Amino acid sequence: MKKIKCECGHVNPEGTVLCEACGKPIEENQHIDGNDKTKLINMRYDGSARRSLTYNRSIIDKIWSFFSSVKVGVWLIVIALVASALGTIFPQEIYIPIDAVSRDPAIYYEDQFGVFGKIYYQLGFYDLYSSWWYMLLISLIGISLVICSIDRVVPLHRALKMQKPRRHETFINRQRLYSESPNISDEEKQQVVNNLKKLRYKVRSEEGHILAEKGRFSRWGPYVNHIGLIIILIAALLRMTPWLYLDDYVWVREGQQVVIPGTDNKYYIKNKEFILEKYDEDDKRFQDAIDRVGGEVHKNYQTNVIIYKNVDATIPGAEPKLEKVLEDKVWMNHPLKFDGYTLYQSGYQQNEFSNMSFKIYETNDSDQKALETFTIDLTSPETEYEFESGFRVVIDKYYPDYVLDKGEPRSETKFPRNPAFVIFVYPPNTESPEISFIGIGKNIDATGENKFKLGIVDFETHFVSGMTLRQDYTLPLFGLGALVFMIGVVQGMYWQHRRIWIHPNGRSILLAAHTNKNWFGVNKDIEKAILGTNIQMVVDQQEVEGYEKTKEVHNE
Known part of the structure; x- marks a missing residue:
């Protein structure tokens, strides 16, 4: 690695723009004439070297430079x-x-959404x-954030660590805010220092050179954001x-x-009772809502459940040995929590058939006297009686939820809501x-020639409760990330890193200032600090007539 030695004796890393010790511009990196005081110096990271802008030799350097780019991160x-x-x-x-x-996606998406659903699935x-x-x-995106942060936080840390009151004169007179005041007494200089302390600046001195600084911690705001993200x-x-x-x-x-899905056969649930409550149609308080909906309005549906734990769940194929964990009720917006799981009442089906009883009778029998009767369990029907x-x-075909689709019988769902055989x-x-x-x-x-006919004798129905099971251990991590991110936003948005240098030059005083943002605020601080003294107010050299702004080249 090529080292750059400044005239002050400090050895700087390759790619350094400003000497880390005295702030003198490294001319080959500034790309401007060192005697030209009308050009502002590049204060980005206080001139410290960034790896992505310094090395571009190996494949690792190229990968690092690629992911350190803000544009790449934004595009990702x-x-x-x-x-x-x-x-x-x-x-x-x-x-x-x-x-x-x-529930096969290849079938479901095409069946429900047509050709767009098929394309959606295929993609x-x-x-x-x-x-x-x-x-x-x-x-x-995570890699880009990490590399972006490291590529910038290392030179920033090095620059902030090397803050010294004594700076090279070129560093001072090429700051954006600058003034030169002749014949300033030590008393006036001390008055400015006292005023800066009242403005909560941290003041340090070195052989008569003064650095007043505050809000340094705000520089870490963007990197705190990155940590949160x-x-x-x-x-x-x-x-x-x-x-x-x-x-x-x-x-x-x-x-x-x-068995409760997703628990590895560890937990079972029993629907002890389902309760459906409707609003009274005679209750005038809800009449507008009932009329607007145009049908039944339910005020509550809940499931009284028993949760069991299988104590032998670790033994494959073993008969479950269940122990009762709790018995409680679950209704809308009142979930049930147990052992890190949360059970929500999410839906229900009413009047689903449990079983149907049939009789066999002679076609010519007007009294339809039953010769034989049998009952079909609609959740798990037998094939032969x-x-x-x-x-x-013999049950040849069973349609739990019968519909006629283009002349062909099929089942719309696998649940017995409209059974046919x-x-x-x-x-x-x-x-x-x-x-x-x-x-x-x-x-x-x-065939129209049957001697015996089937008839429905009776049937039973039941409610079916639909329940969502959730377990989420990542929420605290999301909350922590959001909190850290907001701390970074506040840290970087409401504070600024302000620095004011007082540089003695014989009987004259050079006054310069820099901030990472809010130049109006630092101007006001300087006005208050020099009030009652003969020190000249700083001017914004960026607005001086004839000033040509230096182009800062960044691999962004």
Whole structure:
């Protein structure tokens, strides 16, 4: 690494713009004439060397320079925002309704959204937020933030650490705010120092040279922002891991006990009772809402549940040994919490069929006297029923939620909401079946020659409760990242790093000032500090007629 030695004797790293010790411009890096006092010096990072602007030899240097660019970081964020927006056009795979005919994305998206849904699936947008390229994009943003921060925070730290009251005269007279005052007494100089202390400046001196400084901590604001963003990105990546984030859905019928998905068979839930309450139509307080909705308005739906823990969950294939954890109720906006999980009441289905009872009777029997009766469990129907009388019934096709689609029967969902059957009835001592199609409001003789007919005798219905299970250990990390980010915003927005130098030059005083922002504020501070003295007010050399601004070249 090439070292640059200043006339003051300090050895600076390659790429340094201003000497770290005395502030004298390194002319080959300033690209201006050292005797030209009409040009302002480059005060970015106080002239300290940045790695990305100094080295460009190896592949590591080129990668570092690429990711240290603010433009690259902004473009990565824009691409991530566009990709995130694309993921909201249609529901993500995890939000495919549990009662969909098919939860296979290849079928669901085309069936629900047509050709656009098919394209959406083929492009992989159906599981965008868990895709490898989206995770890579988030990771690249994190890498860019880290490299951007390191590339800038190291020279900034070195520059702030080397703040000295005594600076080279060229450093002073090339500051943006500058004045020269002849014949200034030591008393007037001390008066200015006292006034600066009253303005809460930290004043240091070295052989008559004065540096008054305040608000240095504000320079770290942007890097605190970066730390907050990095924490948020880490939380987003960790949310893709099942042991830190879980979002699943379970349907459980009244009286049914099922394993809670996502818990590795560790927890079970039993729907003890579902309660649905409606607003009284005679209650005038809610009449406007009832009229506006044009139907039933429910004021509450809740599930009384029992949560069990499987104490033998670690043994594969073992019969679950359940212990009762708690018994409670879950209703809208009042979730149930247990062992780090949160259970929400998210939906319900009413009047879902539990079972249906049928009878077999002779077609010519006007009294429809039952020859045989049988009951089909609609959640897990048997395929065949045999009777001592010789009758045999075979369920050929079962449509839990029957619809007629372009002349073809199919099931709209897998839940028994409108059950229909194609049933083969084998009379005694007969090998040829009679075919019937039967459902709610449907009883069709397939051939028109059946001697025996089926009829619905009875049925039972139940409520089904839809519940969302969530477990999220990343929320505290998101909150911490947001808090750190806001601290950085406040730190960098409401404070400024202000520096005022007093440089003795014989009986004259050189006064100069610099701030990272809010030049009006530092001007006002100087006005108050020199009040009552003969020290000249600083002028803004950037506005002086004939001034040509130095072009600062940055690889941004």
